Amino acid sequence: MPNLATWIRPKDTKWFHPMFAKHPEIKVWNGRNRHVRLDQIDGLLLTGGSDISPEFLRQKVADPSVINKDIDPERDRWEFQAVQEALARGLPILAICKGLQVFNVALGGTLKLDIKGHNLPEQRHRDVQPLRSARRALHRFSKVNSAHHQAIEHLGDKLEVEAWAVHDGVIEQVRLRKYPFGLAVQYHPERSRIYESLFEDFFARLGSVEALKR
Numbered sequence: 001m002p003n004l005a006t007w008i009r010p011k012d013t014k015w016f017h018p019m020f021a022k023h024p025e026i027k028v029w030n031g032r033n034r035h036v037r038l039d040q041i042d043g044l045l046l047t048g049g050s051d052i053s054p055e056f057l058r059q060k061v062a063d064p065s066v067i068n069k070d071i072d073p074e075r076d077r078w079e080f081q082a083v084q085e086a087l088a089r090g091l092p093i094l095a096i097c098k099g100l101q102v103f104n105v106a107l108g109g110t111l112k113l114d115i116k117g118h119n120l121p122e123q124r125h126r127d128v129q130p131l132r133s134a135r136r137a138l139h140r141f142s143k144v145n146s147a148h149h150q151a152i153e154h155l156g157d158k159l160e161v162e163a164w165a166v167h168d169g170v171i172e173q174v175r176l177r178k179y180p181f182g183l184a185v186q187y188h189p190e191r192s193r194i195y196e197s198l199f200e201d202f203f204a205r206l207g208s209v210e211a212l213k214r
Contacts, residue, residue: 007079045095050072051150063114104155104174110154123145127144127192133162137162139162146186159177
């Protein structure tokens with residue numbers, strides 16, 4: 001049974017439940033409400049949430065007011081530690097929304113701390129934001145449900161861009177080069193069935209890691 005480590009807020013559980021229900025063979029360990037043995041995990045899922053706490057950023061914050069007030073340093077500490085553990089062991093990593101930003105910063109990147117035009121109400125749950133994708137991208141979606149006020153500025157080490165917002169070029173999808181599976185998306189694939197192939201790819205990689213331990 002593969003062990004999947006994650007940190008999911010209570011309000012997001014309803015979105016992930018259908019994905020997990022299809023794979024009862026995967027044991028989900030939520031760091032928000034239980035201790036997770038990171039040395040025992042087979043993959044890492046980084047999900048959406050509040051802004052990264054300034055203490056974990058790799059840049060100066062000139063205007064602290066752009067950082068949301070509901071930051072969660074405990075979560076950030078856990079997630080950055082989990083990323084390093086997963087990378088050290090070559091485990092599958094899927095990062096979503098804030099997760100993409102954590103993944104980028106963990107790899108040495110920086111963020112645009114406040115952007116416009118990406119956090120409109122209609123962008124939260126509807127696939128309305130057009131993307132342009134690189135030819136090499138394995139998962140390509142013409143429109144996504146991307147709602148965020150921060151974004152990648154400088155890419156982390158060995159990350160390559162797979163998709164951008166059409167209207168302003170903001171990065172919406174990246175992949176870690178020369179790594180078994182390290183995919184990060186700024187949109188929310190858990191909120192729509194059109195992204196099922198992305199989750200199925202990730203879950204298949206979890207199974208492969210677990211099989212190697214037998």
